[in-house]
Amino acid sequence: MSAQSDSSPQPEAATAVSIELKDIVQEYPASGGGITRVVDGVNLVFERPGINMLLGPSGCGKSTILHMLGGVRPMNAKTPTSGKILIDGVECHDAHDDSVMVFQRYSNRPDLSVFDNVAFPFRLNLWKKRVPEAEWRKRISDMLESVGLADKRNLRPSQLSGGQNQRVALARALVLRPRILLMDEPFGALDAQTREEMQLLLIDLYKERPCLVVFVTHDVTEALVLGDRVIVLSPQPAKIADDFTIDVPRPRSTTWQRSEEALQHEKRILAQLHKAPGKGTVRVTV
């Protein structure tokens, strides 16, 4: 899997990237003194484009792992406490530009229009040097078309629905054509119907330009609908409880979701999650 797209004009092929997590441990100072271990010895390797679901009960430490991958560090503790994160074999210490995150709560700026929200990164020195203005303007127009917001480009986030706001966040991430897309329960705050729409949109966008997606969720159905690979984490402290692949083309129909195969996957996941009933909750939507 080394489809090297050198400098030749092959914009649609995502460059391969590998991420390796080695013995990741994360501890935070606990509120009543002492320390809380949030992540307990996680080893993971992601090697090829694909949608990887990190599934676990809420508050189990899966977001912590995702934030580590993005190099977005919390202010009050060393991250990770021990262990290494390697991106293409290079240890990553800080925010890096291989990955872009999509957060659960929209990070859209209320003072900027839809267009300017998506254009925000291109006005930073890093991207200014990389992408000429004519090109990013074209990219944004195309992207807004793809996410169905072409006619909303001049509106502000407050004038959009929750789903539309997440479309903006998704557009801003994908317009950068990242090698790694990190999604932190991006559809968790949406209603069921909108969540389904967004899942389908993500599948479409992914098909256009596959990259390495790490998608955090506590929704078992979401993991089964989207994932090429599902990594199940135990309740806090997070450990890998299970790790398997689903080799079914997307979009996965409701018929498939009710098939024996899907039910087996679901049982397998729930069995793991129920092994150590923690404080967190899991959502199963039928």
Add this chain to the structure above:
Amino acid sequence: MAGANGMNGFWNPYLSPPPSQSRALGIGSVVSVLVLWSLLAVTGLVSPARLPAPWDVVRAFGYLAWNDGESMLFIATLWSVGRLVVAGILVIVIGIPVGILMGASQRINAAISPLVDPFRSAPVVALLPILVMWLGIGEAMKIGFLFTGAVVYLIPMVRDAIQAVPQSYWISARDLGATPWECIRKAVIPMAMPRIADAIIVAFSVMWTYITVAEYVNAKVGLGQLIQNARRFSAWDQVFAGIIVIVALALITYQLMIYIKRRLYPWETQL
């Protein structure tokens, strides 16, 4: 509980009455005070030496506005506004960058905060003699006093405005490749602007309250001097007129700045 007055009653801080009703209540209370004031004057319950009648104040206003071919009031207003504007520009040019730096770095804040924050509750008026000693009795002292009085309010407000911006915007910008300083400049400051504008508005309100004190010492002309002078001759009607003019100017400044702020940052109210 949706009993009588449950959702739309008198005691409901979230329910605004119809605008006409609000206006009527506001005008009503002002008129009541005027009526009460007039009654006190007419009945002679309070002697005119202690409380001039409203019509005397109006007459004094007319006298100050135009007498002997010149308008004392207009010239005094020009001088006071001039001092306020110069001090205001200094407050903005110096105070906002300091506040932003304090907000942007906890270390800078730790270093500067003990020098600034105590003055919010310190009697700035008590600094006047010191400012006279340092800056003399001329314009520098008056502007210096207004500046000091306002900047100690503005700096902490600007700092708090910066720190009130949710961290998620900082994190998101950082993730998208912004340098820390770019995060401050391109994400945090734009998000803090409405509250920074509030700080400027407060600074100007504070300066209007201090203008009389600033012009207390050796002012040849100005609204504070005008009041001071009138007081010396026990012309209480003129004192009242002068105070009313200052209050009116402060109110106009406030409304104008609020209007400009809403035009510049319409998104704030939509949050």
